[in-house]
Amino acid sequence: MTINEIAKLADVSRATVSRYLNNGYISEEKADRVKKVIAQTGYVPSTQAQQLRTKKTKLIGVILPKINSESISRIVAGISLILSEHGYHLLLANTDNDEKKELEYLQLFQDNRVDGIILVGTIFTKEHKKLMKELPIPVVVLGQHVDGYSSIYHDDFGAAEAVTDLMIAAGGKHFGLIGATIRDVAVGQERRDGCLTRLKQAGISIDASAVREAAFSSESGYAMTKELMMTHPQIDSLFCATDSMAIGAIEYLKESGKRIPQDVQLIGFGDSKMGKVVEPKLTTVHLSYKTSGEEAAKIILELLSQRSETVREIKLGYRIVEGKSLRSL
Amino acid sequence: MTINEIAKLADVSRATVSRYLNNGYISEEKADRVKKVIAQTGYVPSTQAQQLRTKKTKLIGVILPKINSESISRIVAGISLILSEHGYHLLLANTDNDEKKELEYLQLFQDNRVDGIILVGTIFTKEHKKLMKELPIPVVVLGQHVDGYSSIYHDDFGAAEAVTDLMIAAGGKHFGLIGATIRDVAVGQERRDGCLTRLKQAGISIDASAVREAAFSSESGYAMTKELMMTHPQIDSLFCATDSMAIGAIEYLKESGKRIPQDVQLIGFGDSKMGKVVEPKLTTVHLSYKTSGEEAAKIILELLSQRSETVREIKLGYRIVEGKSLRSL
DNA sequence: TGAAAATATGAAATGGATTTCATATGTGGA
DNA sequence: TCCACATATGAAATCCATTTCATATTTTCA
Secondary structure (H helix, E strand, O other): OOHHHHHHHHOOOHHHHHHHHOOOOOOHHHHHHHHHHHHHHOOOOOHHHHHHHHOOOOEEEEEEOOOOOHHHHHHHHHHHHHHHHOOOEEEEEEOOOOHHHHHHHHHHHHOOOOOEEEEEOOEOOHHHHHHHHHOOOOEEEEOOOOOOOEEEEEOHHHHHHHHHHHHHHOOOOOEEEEEOOOOEHHHHHHHHHHHHHHHHHOOOOOOHHHEEEOOOOHHHHHHHHHHHHHHOOOOOEEEEOOHHHHHHHHHHHHHOOOOOOOOOEEEEEOOOHHHHHEOOOOEEEEOOHHHHHHHHHHHHHHHHHHOOOOOOEEEEOOEEEOOOOOOOO | OOHHHHHHHHOOOHHHHHHHHOOOOOOHHHHHHHHHHHHHHOOOOOHHHHHHHHOOOOEEEEEEOOOOOHHHHHHHHHHHHHHHHOOOEEEEEEOOOOHHHHHHHHHHHHOOOOOEEEEEOOEOOHHHHHHHHHOOOOEEEEOOOOOOOEEEEEOHHHHHHHHHHHHHHOOOOOEEEEEOOOOEHHHHHHHHHHHHHHHHHOOOOOOHHHEEEOOOOHHHHHHHHHHHHHHOOOOOEEEEOOHHHHHHHHHHHHHOOOOOOOOOEEEEEOOOHHHHHEOOOOEEEEOOHHHHHHHHHHHHHHHHHHOOOOOOEEEEOOEEEOOOOOOOO
C-alpha cells in the first residue's frame, strides 16, 4: 500500500491524501473518503519515504559509556519517559567506555540518522569537541559540564564537599580517597576536588598516596582499599567516588576485621540498590539520574522544536541518603 | 553533498558512484577519481535515501518490559554486543510492563521502521500472537517460550527444581513460596511449578496459602514475606522467584529476628549484584542474561540473512550460585 | 578465431512520501 | 461590489540513493 493507491481508491490526488495525513486543508467530504479507504486498507505511510522527504527521523541517538549499570539505566529510563511522550524513539549506542567508539558513533549519527544526540559522557577530549562542533544536529551532554554545549550535570563538587563535611563532623581524622580517573571530570575530578577542598579548609592533611584511583567496579574498589589500608592503616574515613567502589571497600574492610563505622567510616555516590542492601547500609549521595535523563530529553526537544542555538545548562542538586556507614551524625 | 554532486565532480555517472560505494563493477581509474572526490568532500550517503530504496534500516527494535533492571540491562548488553558487530543498531522501546504499549510498539515497528524485532517478553496474550503473526519482519522472543516463534528462554522449571532439591536436602520441612504472576509463564509459572513439583515428589506438603504472588520489587518481597510469616510462622524454607523478592524477604526476616539460614533458609533467581552484597549472601540461580541477549541477536541476524522461516528455539541452562542463605549443603 | 562470459558505464526507472506552484472557489469586510 | 484572505485541490518537483536495462569493451576458453 502506497499513498498512490490510496489516492486512486479515494479518487483524490496524492497531495490530498498527504494533506489528510498532515492536517492540511481538506474538505470534509474528501477527508471522509480518504479516511475510509485508509481504514479499509490498513495503509500506513512509509517511514523511510517520510524521512527522506522531511529530513526528520523522530529518533534521538543516545550514546552511553556502558549499558549495564544502575545509574545508566536510570538515565535511560528518564530519557525514554520524556521522549516517548513526544513520539520520539531512542537509538542506542553503547561505547563500552571506548573513546574511539564514542567518536565513531558521533560521526555515524552525524548524517541525519537521528534528529539529535544525547551524549552520556565520561571523558571529553579535543576530538570530541571538534566532532561535536561539526554536528549539524543538536547535542546535549549529560553528566558532564562542557563549555559551549547544552549540558545537564550534577553538583558533584558540592556533593563531595557536603559528604566530606559529614565525615569531618563525625570525627574523621585520617582520610583516604578512592576516586575515578581524573579524565572523567565529573566523577573523577570534581568529586575528588570537593573532598580535598574541604579537608584542606578543615586543616586535615591527606597524604598524596592516600588518594587513589579505581575503576568503576566493586572489585577494583576492593583491591584499592586493600592497597590503601596496607600502606595507611591509620585511615578512619574513606571517601569513595562511586557506590560500587564503596561496596568493594566495605567488603575488604569487613574481611580485614575493621568495624564500620567505628573503625572506618565511608561514603559512596549513586544511591544504588546495592548500597541499601549492604551491611551496614551505605551513606551515599543521591544524584537523581532519572531526572537528569528527563531534563536532557526536554532540552533536546526544545532545541529540536525552536531550532534555537541557545546553550542551556542545568546543574542538578543532590541529596544525601543516610545509611549506617558514618559515625554518629 | 549528494551522490549527484559527487558524480559531477568525479565526472562519472551517479550509477558509477553508487557502484563504487556498493562494490559493483568499476574500473580502477574511475574508482580512484570517485574516492578522491569523496575524501575531499566528506560525502556520506543519505541513510534515508538508502533505506527508501533498499527497504533496509539496519535497525532492530528491542521491546523491553522495563528498562531499569539488572537482568534487562544485561540482556540489552548482550544484544548490543552482537548487533553492533554486524552494523545493526538498537531501537529501544520501553513498555513499562504495559501490555497496551507492548502491542503498540509491535504495531509501530511493523511498517519497516526496523528490520527485525527482539521482544523481551513477560506476558503473552492472544493479541500478542495475532499481531506477531501479521508481522512482515522476523521476531525473536526472549525470556519466554512461545510456540511457533523463535525464542530464547531459560530452563526456569529445571532451575526451580534444582534449588528446591537443595533446600530439601538442607533439611527444609516447611516451605513458603513467593512467586510472580502466573501470567508471566517463565518467571511466575515455571519457577513455581518446578518448586511445587519437587516438593510433591519429596512428599512435602505446602499449604496453598503459603504460595504467594509478589511484584518484581524488594518492597513487594518484604510485604509478602511479612504476610506469609504472620500466617505461617513455622516456615523454614522460602522459595523466591526473583532476587529482588528475596532481598525484601531477607530484610523482613532479619527485622523479625529470624536467623538466616538457621531459622529460615531461602533462595532467589537472577544472580544479581544485590544478592552478592546482602548479608548473608544470597544463594541464587544464574540465568546468563547476557548470553540470552547475544543468542537472540544471533538468531535475528540469521533470520535476516537467509530469510529462512525456520523457527529456532534455544533453552539456556542455569548455574546455581552458592551464597550463605541455605543451610549446610 | 569466435562465442560466451566478465567487466564497465550511463540513462532512466524506482522507492513513497511532502511541498511548491498554480489555480479555483468561498467568505468577510470596506 | 470588489478586494483580500482563507479554504481546497491537483500537477509536478523534490528528497537521494539503488537497480534495471541497454550497450560497449575485454577476457577467457574451447
